Amino acid sequence: MDTEETESCAQDPRKMFVGGLSWQTTQERLLEYFGRFGDVKDCTVMRDPVTKRSRGFGFVTYEDQAGVDKVLAQGKHELDSKTIDPKVAFPRRAQPKLVTRTKKVFVGGLSVSTSIEDVRHYFGQFGKVQDAMLMFDKTTNRHRGETKPGLKQD
Template identity: 60%
Template sequence: MVNSKMFIGGLSWMTNTEKLREYFEKYGEITECVIMHDPITKRSRGFGFVTFTDADNVEKVLQSGPHKLDDKNIDAKVAYPKKQRQKLVTRTKKVFVGGIATNTTTEDITKYFETFGQIEDAMLMFDKSTQRHRGFGFVIFESEDSADKACEVHFHEINNKKVEVKKAQPKEVMHSQTSGTKGHLKTNHNRGIRKLSCSSYTISVPYVEI
């Protein structure tokens, strides 16, 4: 069965939600139309989502391309996880964020992801020896739907740096038997692996001595 939600990419900076809705309404009734914006600059991030009442309307869009809006070719496709990732997807409020710039703060992370829904907690994982974050962290939303929305796009841009966003899965997050504290660091020098315990989960991160 075809999903009734579509990802719309390649949007012009001039395109707003009203124009996007007006363009796709000719294919059928729309229940939701949204363009994603940068929370800091408030500018369009060049993509959005359109959800139809009837999934058959998605087929109409796919068969009638190419599409052009505000003198720019746009990419319209079904919004669902890649096939190879579908079996890993679970319902969770927790999202892993990797590749974070060194100058990015917890406040930056919170402000950015608030556009997807209410946040319970946001954290960056720190190395106690250097007092610097290790380039990754977690965001915990109040609802699983918000986490789903944030993960619909694999790569996001925060502070001019592309970051990876995905649901916290066993490969990245391994539940530990003992509780830890945020930012607690254990080092295994023999294997070149550092284990970070954060609340109820542990992450193994390769490192290089310098």
């Protein structure tokens, strides 16, 4: 592995992952909000490559570590009427398989005919399903082919 490749895999302490973005949040609004904490070097709202719709998360990279420290020092962050979750970004390869214990599982690519009962039944074979939900598209009133079942380990 050459030096450049090693550096690209290394964690950049100035880069933040921002989860929980509103579907309406633009790159400009993200920059405007996080610019209050320091000089932003780069800012991106991640979008679906086909539909160009926001994927609900983005990345902000500051010129220096002080911006990240200021963001982390503030407990709650709200942008476009949604509570957002900024945290220091870790490269995918550097992340351990289980960073934190969670009871939530994201499932994508479901058929539009899949019901919440189908999801509960399928995941019930792995443990008690505490909660499950289908994400609905407000314009079509149909679920978007993704769900978040909450599994309870006994």
